[in-house]
Amino acid sequence: MDSMRLPTLCLSLLFAFAGVLPAAETPAVSKAPDGLVVLTFDDSVASHATFVAPLLKQHGFGATFYITEGFEFLQDKEHYLTWEQIKAMHDAGFEVGNHTRAHKGVNSQKPAEIAADLEHIEKRCVEHGIPVPTTFSYPGYATSPAATVVLRERGYRFARAGGARVFDPAKDDPLTLPQAFDSKPDSTLEQFKAAIAQARDGKIAVLTFHGVPDIRHPWVNTDPGKFEAYLAVLKAAGCKVIAMRDLAPYLPPAKK
Numbered sequence: 231m232d233s234m235r236l237p238t239l240c241l242s243l244l245f246a247f248a249g250v251l252p253a254a255e256t257p258a259v260s261k262a263p264d265g266l267v268v269l270t271f272d273d274s275v276a277s278h279a280t281f282v283a284p285l286l287k288q289h290g291f292g293a294t295f296y297i298t299e300g301f302e303f304l305q306d307k308e309h310y311l312t313w314e315q316i317k318a319m320h321d322a323g324f325e326v327g328n329h330t331r332a333h334k335g336v337n338s339q340k341p342a343e344i345a346a347d348l349e350h351i352e353k354r355c356v357e358h359g360i361p362v363p364t365t366f367s368y369p370g371y372a373t374s375p376a377a378t379v380v381l382r383e384r385g386y387r388f389a390r391a392g393g394a395r396v397f398d399p400a401k402d403d404p405l406t407l408p409q410a411f412d413s414k415p416d417s418t419l420e421q422f423k424a425a426i427a428q429a430r431d432g433k434i435a436v437l438t439f440h441g442v443p444d445i446r447h448p449w450v451n452t453d454p455g456k457f458e459a460y461l462a463v464l465k466a467a468g469c470k471v472i473a474m475r476d477l478a479p480y481l482p483p484a485k486k
């Protein structure tokens with residue numbers, strides 16, 4: 231090799247590395263901003279379409295609606311969503327997630343049963359022009375290692391369990407992530423504020439609601455007036471309010 235070619239070769243190598251290394255070394259993860267909140271609504275309650283979704287739209291908030299055909303979903307179309315309403319919420323930009331066919335606790339099911347109950351909702355979504363869900367909430371908050379394996383095999387990215395703390399993407403398994411707030415009839419605005427105040431330093435507040443109101447399940451009812459107050463708190467605090475699927479950029483590479 232003559233002395234004139236050496237610098238050119240070095241430069242070529244330098245550019246080659248410059249092109250490769252930064253992409254390989256830069257972690258493909260964003261730290262969650264302070265005030266990042268995920269809204270989730272379980273159990274396919276009619277008030278999700280008639281009251282919640284329009285109000286969220288007014289506020290510019292995202293959310294995930296976790297759909298089950300359990301309870302009296304198939305018979306009672308006054309208190310439970312229709313699939314047309316679910317499709318309309320998808321069309322409005324909200325996420326439709328999987329809450330299983332029959333709302334059975336996964337800890338009492340075999341893997342094949344869990345898979346079948348997931349697949350039922352997936353197929354119903356596709357039949358109605360809704361993408362196959364990629365996020366899940368555990369019926370009754372019961373988890374099981376087998377369910378987590380099935381969810382992962384079927385391509386699910388996030389699954390919300392119970393609990394009462396913020397989600398830390400650096401430490402928590404996204405397939406058993408905790409909720410920071412679970413709206414009940416006696417929940418207070420102070421508890422709500424305390425939950426969202428924990429959404430900082432890369433941690434995320436995932437909030438659980440059922441019907442607003444929830445006529446059929448009064449033990450998980452949220453009063454509509456109180457719900458409006460919760461949303462006003464989120465707005466005043468400058469929270470970024472998103473659907474569960476929108477958490478993907480905040481997962482560390484090993485958990486993607």
Ligand SMILES: [Zn+2]
Binds near residue numbers: 273329333
């Ligand atoms: Zn449920």
